Amino acid sequence: MADATTSGTMSTGLLKVAERARRDPQARILALARLLDEELLTVAFDRIRKDAAVGVDGVTKEQYAEHLEDNLRALRERMKAGRYRHQPIRRVHIPKAPGKTRPIGVSTIEDKVVQNVLHLVLAAIYEQDFLDCSYGFRPGRSAHDALRTVNAVAMWGQMSWVLEADIRSFFDSLCRTQLLEMLRQRVADESFLRLVGKCLHVGVLDGAGYSEPHEGTAQGSTLSPILGNVYLHYVLDLWFERDVQPRLRGRARLIRYADDCAPRRRREEAVM
16 A cells, blocks of 8 residues: 655645545545535635636636635535536547547536545545555656656566556546445545536537536546546456455566556466
């Protein structure tokens, strides 16, 4: 398990959540929705880039900030009363490879605030749980760190072969039902989980077309990276540590960056 540390900039409430999660890895944490106050919403708003793309309502961050206190107060009331609704995501397609594109979902500024604040709370919990093999979209970790680890293991002579894997359309095909059940292993606050669900179950505007996907979490959502890490923490990282490694003779390691992973082992090692 990673030796997760908490930031000095975290609110008192988030620090308590992180400490509870670190102290008791089996705890299901209550009263998370109470943390989503105007102060934390302001922190979430500040995390949005100044030049963030606009969503379906056409409102920029600068325009939203003109009445920020009123906007966040109204948002907080709607979240508390269960009246918050995530607006449809505007889908754009960016070049990925010759002849291919990657679909990116662009949310409204207000929905980005909600995504960010949910991310902050989930990170306080799961940064205590995530394993050292996970590098993607985590504070203080990067793709370069993952590559340095691969290089270090190779230089130590501990690697005979590498299996590189990339989960096809991972974010688009992620099972929402399974994801929410995984979150319930650590989150006991159903009102908080309903907010997560509202960020998952949203319509998509793609040009003139409108659809309502039944699976996946939109790439481009600031909530998607941590949701993807939670999903793969349970189905890949823990599986490799608890089920695969004990069945191998010798050393084996997993290095994962989001949905890209590279299991490595020595040639003389054999399964079973």
